Amino acid sequence: MSRRSNGLVAVWAEAQRQQQRRQEAQRRAGEQARRDQERQQRDTERAMARMQRERQAAYRRQREADARRRTEELEARMAELSGLLADGCRALAFTPAALRRPEHVEPFAPGRLAVPVPMPDPSAYQPQGGGWGLGGGRRAQEEARARYEHDWHAAQAAEAQRLRQLEDYRRQYDQWAAGQLAEIRSHNAAVEDLLRGLRDGDPEAVVEYFSAALYATGRPQGFPRRVRAAYDPAARQLVLDWELPGFDIVPEAKAVRYMYAADQDKDVARPVTQRRTAYRDVLAQSVLLVLHDLFAADTSGALDSVTVNGFVDDVDPATGRPAQIFLATVSAPRTAFEQLHLAQVSAVECLTDGLRGQLSARPDQRAAVRPVRQPGDVGGGVVTHGGEDEPDLFAMDPIAFEGLVAELFRAMGMQAVTTQRSGDGGVDVDALDPDPIRGGKIIVQVKRYRNTVPPSAVRDLFGTVQSEGANKGVLVTTSRFGPGAHAFANGKPLTLVGGPELVDLLARHGLRGRLGNAAVPAQRPAPAEESAERTPEPPEEDGAAGNILGMNWSGSVALDVCALVCQGNRVLSDDHFVFYNNPRTPDGTVRMLSGFAPDRAAMQVVFEALPATADRLVLVAAIDPEADPHADLSGFTDARIRLVDESGTEQGQLEVSDGRPGETALVLGSFRRRANGDWDFVIGGKGYEGGLEALVQEYGIEVA
Incomplete structure (x- = not known):
């Protein structure tokens, strides 16, 4: 073999060895990568298992904590029921002073309007430009002086207008204040008549x-306040039937335990004998x-x-018809009652032994007792409160009205209780919806008004909902709400219930109530509720108060924003189409505004004063062809539309649809009057x- 061939073989052999070494290195690298991946996968699985265990442990701790919280609530409820009498004895007694209203507005x-219009500063009006030479400088000075004089006259006119408006508003305020004082004095005079009748022994008084x-005193959640009473002047005895709470006032569960294996809560039942004993004690405490x-x-x-005869509503077993079942009765002389130390007595023994009254042995089974004496036995006038008579909500006592609203919430399947009159943080009724999905804590405010509820009340309610950590806020009124209130409530956990809706809800849930003898007035009187009296708002430019609808949009397109006062889809008349050639309706309830910064277009609307036949206000926008x-x-x-109230405060913004290519007019939206106003x-x-012509023709306006 030649030397050359030996060299080639050696090169070939070395190449083979290098290839084998590379393959071996790749094999070892692959095995190492596989081992690293398997190790990483095992680490991930262990981490996920650890996280799963931690989540399960956290979930279990949360469920156990929820069970403990519910148990604590049950224990707190039982403590509240057992301390009913002691807590009531510590409360402040009702006095005649509570009926009087302070003479204050x-x-x-x-x-x-109290701020004068600033006058222009002459130093700010310096010549601008003027060109070359003395003539140009003189013209610049004359122009500066002309601008100053124009602005000075405009400021003087604005100041004169402000003074006229201030004088008009002062006159309106004086009239309002006089009316408020007259109403307060009339109320206090009626109170004095009532107290005089009380001293004279007049039965009705x-x-x-x-x-x-009785209505002014506090009661825990779930306690009714229905009374039927009469007075015997000869015996100087007051006889009354008083509604007692039902057996469900005592919680059926004693505790709540979380069962980990089944992943569910289990109620530990309260023994029936314990519930019956607690219920008898609650009834005795209620009567005392x-x-x-x-x-x-x-x-x-x-x-x-x-x-006092204590009753519950149930079914008469003999007739199968609804009836009042009396579970307790007692006749207590003042001298005997004043000898008792109520905070230390056993309620059942005090009622049955100390005062010789009767208490049902099995109230849970509606075992009745016979009343000692009933209001109908007295003769003369018998007065019922909270019963079947339909009360006037405007004339109802404020505390009774709050109690009625709380009773409505209870009738709707919720837990509800009125709050104390002072220090309630703006909360009139505390409610709890037990629904596990949409339920939770509800803050209820009650406004017994005759005029439209201002948007500020809705803002205050929202602030209370946030500060209290509630799920929802409900504002209930005997009057109505304006668009500013609805705009602010839109998208927030707030519900607004107007007067007609309230009457309808009462009727649907077996309760009674009416709004005076006529519909809710549309004018602007002072509220009926003494705790919410307000002064009239400052007037606008022409003395008419109303909401401002400010229009804004992006883009440089020039638009005319117009309004149609309609009944259905028909404008009331051509004069009720407000646009650049007709800037206001005949009655001035809708008018265009100019220069209402920062809005690109604006209108003022007095919704409460719109014609009675009008049920909608349609806002439109059209291209300015010129x-x-x-x-x-x-x-x-x-x-978007910016809603501004009478005081200049923005209440919210309403989004409207964008325009489309080819369109030259657009219906932005409409304010629609609801059944409750x-x-x-x-x-x-x-x-x-x-364009605008095609739009208005659909609303019944003939275009020449």
């Missing part, structure tokens, strides 16, 4: 006064507390004795290629 507050005393509240409120000495005859609404984007906004979106 809000002071005169003109707001921005006695019943009214002591019924108010009524006696305590009545005698404590008797500052005039009208009562020598009180007879500005650009070839433009369309493709440049009309990011459009409120106004809601419904977004529009229908466009027209024929």
Whole structure:
């Protein structure tokens, strides 16, 4: 073999060895990568298993904590029930002073009308430019002086207008304040008549006064407040039937335990004998507390004795018809009652032995007792509160009204209780919806108004909902809400219930209530609820108060924003089409505004004063053909309506549809009057290629 061939073989052999070494290195690298991947996978699986165990442990701890919290709530409820009488004895007694209203009205507050219009500063008007030479400088000085004089005259005119508005507003305030004082004095005069009748032993006055005393006292959640009473002046005895809570007032569960294996909560049942004993104790405490509240409120000495018959609503087993089943009865002389130390007694023994009353041995089975004496046995007028008579919600006592709203929430399947009159943080009723999905804590505010509820009340409710950590806020009124209130509530956990809706809800849930003898008035009187009296708002430019609808959009397209006051889809008249050639309706309830910064267009609307036949206010936008005859609404984007209230405060913004190519007019949306008098906004979106003429023709306006 030649030397050359030996060299080639050696090269070939070395190449083979290098290839084998590379293959071996790749094999070892692959095995190492596989081992690293398997190790990483095992680490991931261990981490996931650890996380799963931690999640399961955290979930278990959370469920166990929830069970402990519910158990603590049950224990707190039982402690509240067992301490009913002791807590009631510590509460402040009702006095005649609670019926009187202080003679106080809000002071005169003109707001921005109190600020004079600033006069122009001459030093700010310096010549601008003027060109070359003395003539140019002289012209610049004359122009500067002309600008100053123009602005000075405009400021003087604005100041004169401000003074006229201030004088008009002062006159309105004086009239309002005089009306408020007259109403307060009339109320206090009626209170004095009531107290005079109380001192004279007038049966109706006695019943009214002591019924108010019972309604004013606090009761735990779930306790009703229905009373039927009469007064015997000869015996100086008040006789009343008082509604007692049902057997479900005592929790059926004793504790709650979380069962890990089944992943569910289990209620530990309270023994029936324990529930029955606790219920009898609650009934006895309730009757004794009524006696305590009545005698404590008797500052005039009208009562020598009180007879209380405690009842529950149920079905008469003999007839199968609804009936009142009496579970407790007692007739207590004042002298005997004043010898008791109620905070230390056993309620059942005190009622049955100390006062010789009767208490059902099996109240859970509705074993009845015979009343000692009933209001119908007294003769004369018998007054019922919270019963079948349909009360006037406007005239109802504020505390009774709050109690009625709480009773409505209970009738709707929720837990509800009225709060104390002071220090309640703006909460009138605390409610709890037990629904596991949509339920939770509900804050309820009650406004017994005759005028439209201001948007500020809705803002205050939202602040209370946030500060209290509640799931929802409900504002209930005997009146109505304006568009500003609805705009602010839109998208927030708030529900607004107007007067007609309230009456309907009461009727649907077996309760009664009416709004006076007529519909809710549309004018602007002072509220009926004494705790919410407000001064009239400062007037706008022409003295008419109303909401401002400010229009804004993106793009440089020039638009005319117009409004139609309609009944259905027909404008009331040609004069009720507000646009650049007709800037206001005949009654001035809708008018265009100019220069209302920062809005590109604006209108003022007095919703409460719109014609009774009008049920909607339609807002439209159209291309200004004089500005650009070839433009369309493709440049009309990011459009919104800014709602501003009478004080100049923005209440919220309403989005409207964008324009489309080829369209030159568009229905932005409409404010629609609801059955209860409120106004809601419904977004529009229908466009027209024929411009404003084509749009208004659909609403019954003939275009020449």
